[in-house]
Amino acid sequence: xxxxxxxxxxxxxxxxxxxxxxxxxxxxxxxxxxxxxxxxxxxxxxxxxxxxxxxxxxxxxxxxxxxxxxxxxxxxxxxxxxxxxxxxxxxxxxxxxxxxxxxxxxxxxxxxxxx
Numbered sequence: 001x002x003x004x005x006x007x008x009x010x011x012x013x014x015x016x017x018x019x020x021x022x023x024x025x026x027x028x029x030x031x032x033x034x035x036x037x038x039x040x041x042x043x044x045x046x047x048x049x050x051x052x053x054x055x056x057x058x059x060x061x062x063x064x065x066x067x068x069x070x071x072x073x074x075x076x077x078x079x080x081x082x083x084x085x086x087x088x089x090x091x092x093x094x095x096x097x098x099x100x101x102x103x104x105x106x107x108x109x110x111x112x113x114x115x
Contacts, residue, residue: 021045021046022043022044023044023045023100023101023102023103023104024042024043024102025041025044025100025103025104025105025106026039026040026041026042026103026105026106027041027053027057028040028106028107030107030109031109033069033108033110036061036065037057037061044056044100047099048099048100049094049096049097049098049100050084050100050106051096053100053106054076068110068111079110079112079113080108080111081107082106082108083105085104086105086107
């Protein structure tokens with residue numbers, strides 16, 4: 001029997017009683033973001049993208065993380081580096097719109113300066 005034909009499964013693939021399944025991703029902050037973000041597992045609805053995950057993190061953490069990582073308009077500050085499975089989001093074909101998969105790793109680095 002196909003997975004989505006079991007009792008309670010809707011016609012929409014991979015839903016049960018109309019509720020999409022959750023995925024779990026690992027999120028870790030580095031350098032000055034380490035104390036704010038730490039290392040955590042985050043559960044999100046399947047189909048969620050990287051930008052949505054960052055918005056969730058922004059809402060959950062607020063305060064200093066929000067000020068240092070995001071502009072007043074809610075966009076990432078230019079120097080913030082977000083890597084998905086070791087690849088900077090700017091190098092992903094869909095950027096922040098990249099759909100996340102269960103088990104993905106997200107690393108967040110603050111803007112760096114120096115000489």
